[in-house]
Amino acid sequence: MQGRxxxxxxxxxxxxxxxxxVEVVVSSGMPAFCIVGMADAAVQEARExxxxxxxxxxxxxxNDRVVVNLAPAALRKTGSGFDLPIAVGLLxxxxxxxxxxxxxxxxxxxxxxEGAVRPVDGLMAYALAARDQGLDLVCADAPxxxxxxxxxxxxxxxxxxxxxxxxxxxxxxxHFSRVRNAPDFRDVAGHDMAKRALQIAAAGGHGVLMMGxxxxxxxxxxxxxxxxxxxxxxxxxxxSALVCSVAGEEVSGVLGGLRPFRSPxxxxxxxxxxxGGSPPRPGEISLAHAGVLFLDxxxxxxxxxxQGIRQPVESGRVTVTRADGSVSFPARFMLVAASNPCPCxxxxxxxxxxxxxVAQIRAYQNRIGGPxxxxxxxxxxxxxxxxxxxxxxxxxxxxxxLREGVLKARAYSSWRxxxxxGNAKRHDTAASLIKACALTDEDRAFYEDAARAASMxxxxxMRTLAVARTIADMEEAAAVTKSHLCEALAFRLREGVGxxx
Numbered sequence: 126m127q128g129r130x131x132x133x134x135x136x137x138x139x140x141x142x143x144x145x146x147v148e149v150v151v152s153s154g155m156p157a158f159c160i161v162g163m164a165d166a167a168v169q170e171a172r173e174x175x176x177x178x179x180x181x182x183x184x185x186x187x188n189d190r191v192v193v194n195l196a197p198a199a200l201r202k203t204g205s206g207f208d209l210p211i212a213v214g215l216l217x218x219x220x221x222x223x224x225x226x227x228x229x230x231x232x233x234x235x236x237x238x239e240g241a242v243r244p245v246d247g248l249m250a251y252a253l254a255a256r257d258q259g260l261d262l263v264c265a266d267a268p269x270x271x272x273x274x275x276x277x278x279x280x281x282x283x284x285x286x287x288x289x290x291x292x293x294x295x296x297x298x299x300h301f302s303r304v305r306n307a308p309d310f311r312d313v314a315g316h317d318m319a320k321r322a323l324q325i326a327a328a329g330g331h332g333v334l335m336m337g338x339x340x341x342x343x344x345x346x347x348x349x350x351x352x353x354x355x356x357x358x359x360x361x362x363x364x365s366a367l368v369c370s371v372a373g374e375e376v377s378g379v380l381g382g383l384r385p386f387r388s389p390x391x392x393x394x395x396x397x398x399x400x401g402g403s404p405p406r407p408g409e410i411s412l413a414h415a416g417v418l419f420l421d422x423x424x425x426x427x428x429x430x431x432q433g434i435r436q437p438v439e440s441g442r443v444t445v446t447r448a449d450g451s452v453s454f455p456a457r458f459m460l461v462a463a464s465n466p467c468p469c470x471x472x473x474x475x476x477x478x479x480x481x482x483v484a485q486i487r488a489y490q491n492r493i494g495g496p497x498x499x500x501x502x503x504x505x506x507x508x509x510x511x512x513x514x515x516x517x518x519x520x521x522x523x524x525x526x527l528r529e530g531v532l533k534a535r536a537y538s539s540w541r542x543x544x545x546x547g548n549a550k551r552h553d554t555a556a557s558l559i560k561a562c563a564l565t566d567e568d569r570a571f572y573e574d575a576a577r578a579a580s581m582x583x584x585x586x587m588r589t590l591a592v593a594r595t596i597a598d599m600e601e602a603a604a605v606t607k608s609h610l611c612e613a614l615a616f617r618l619r620e621g622v623g624x625x626x
Contacts, residue, residue: 127151127189130217130224133231134195134210135254136202137247139405139452140371142254144231146196147207149214154190160211162195165203165404174205174236175212182240182285184221191215201449203404206245209234209263213288226291230263230280231255240285244270249370252277266294272366272376273298307352307383311523313345315510320346322505322616324527327353328534329595331588332438332460332500334423337507338477339470343463346507347419350461351384352524353531354417361415364455368411385416385458391425399433405445405452410437413458423464424492431497434460438500460501464493476509502588503616534599541598555587562594563604572610579618589617 129150135142158172179186193211195202210232217224233251235243244267255262256277266281281294310320319335323346326333335343357365357379365385366376379385389398389409400408410418420426437443441457466472467481468489481489498504545561564572576586590605593613597605 127153128218128220130214132210132214132217132227133258133260134207135231135233135251136200136206137204137250137371137404138200139454140250140367140407140411142247142250143200144254144258145200145202145207146194147210147214147232148194148196149211149218150192150194151187151215151218152190152192156188156190158191158193160193160195162193162198163201164195164207165201167205168195168202168207171205171208171211171236174208174238175215177238178208178212178236178240178285179216181238183289184216184285185219187215187219201404204245204247205235206233206247206251208236209242209282209285212236212285216285216288222288223291226288227263229259230261231258232263234263234265234282236285242266242282242284242287246373247371248272249274249367249376252279253367263293264296266296268296268298269377270370271296271298272363272370272380273300307386307524308345308349309352309524310346310349310527311521313342313349313521315521316342316346316507317522319505319507320522320527322503323350324353324530325592325595325599325616326350326459326461326503327527328531328599329502329538329591330459331502331592331595333462333503333505334498334501335461335463335505335507336466337463338474338509339465341507341509343507344419344421347417347421347461347463348386348388349524350417350419350459351386353528354384354459355528355532355535357382357384357415365415368407368414368455372407372412374412385413386419387413387416388419388421391420391422393426393430395427395430395433398430399437399443400445400454403447405447405454407454408443410434410443410456410458411454414455416458418458418460420460420462423462424489426492428492428494431492432494435497435500438497462501463507464490466490473506474509499582499584500588502592505616530599533601534595537601538595538598541603558587558591558594562590562597565604568605568607568610571607575610575614579614581617585617589613592616 131146131148134145134147136145160169176186213227213232216222235245242265244265248270249272252262252274256274261278261280263280266283279296281296337343365379369376387409396402398409400411437456438460442453443456444451444453467486469480471477472479472486593605593609596609596612
């Protein structure tokens, strides 16, 4: 049996699926099964899976020379998703199936040794690539992994033998209804100042650092932050779902309207937090895209790992560079961090004596690093509350009440910037932010004196001003006043249990 056939496949590169031509040639010569075109180990192993699947599905495996070329040859190919296009190309080249069954389609899927077609990670990326190429997507019959893409036909194949008859299943992505099951702020007693700070942070998309002794409620507060954030926009939903799909995570929560909340352990590596590996995969900061990244026990993270998130915090993207090129992942998230003030955790606690020396406290807090601290807009101290307040949990401000203030501030900010002919993005220029604040000469002089006295960096000055603008938006005030500046400065210049000695 001799012949040739070309089918369409794709390989993941970052959060995108790059089209690949799978060319199969069967010719006379010494029996062999070769795969060329910069294929990784998972693709090379497809030879054994394809052999077993072809025989198990009732087809015959050619004893001639089989060469599979993955073009373009200069692009590295990864993953087990090439099993299906290689097997279908081989069967079409040997005349065992009609080549027209795979025309106009992008094929992706892993094969079991019994010939079943299994889903692979990143089906949403493959679906977008198929739509952009004007092709149908043929994959495993696993609609729970799919996302409805307008203008795309998605067909499912349960086994390899399906290609004998072309009896595919029309896949319909499930409808994900809006869900709300995030923890509620009503469960947190007391901590009115911390709730106010988190409400301001949610309204303006500002980063937050909470410092306090063990058991003071830092984690409880952080875990409830997504419940007061605005609903995901359609664009945010698709971007976040795409990252989850590529990483093999569930997409139902994001498509149901829940903002991501990621809380990696402090032992996370740089690749695990920022992204990396071979092939590069999204890290925790990308999985938190359009949501919240919570770094608990911040000072316990390796300093080198923490410094890796400095650039993504500002740019909203992370670029992973390797010898074969660079890959970018989206990483626009709210950074929320929590830390004890010292190794024992009780520095500044009025009810528990601290056993650490001044040098130990300094060394512990310096593990976070000044450059990262400078990029966090809101710094608050979270103290332990009285036992009576703890036992009255369930009667505090609810998430619905706090969310109203957040939505009000964002709506006013959008209206204000539209009126001024700008846009509502956080990363505006310094000139546009200063113009939006409309400070009087007296308030400007006050802010300059405060910044000079606190030795604030240029970044800290602008970030604190942005917090003041958010506070003014919550009050629907056209200009930033001295009271707004004072509250913003109070969140930047701490003097409580977490303040550096």
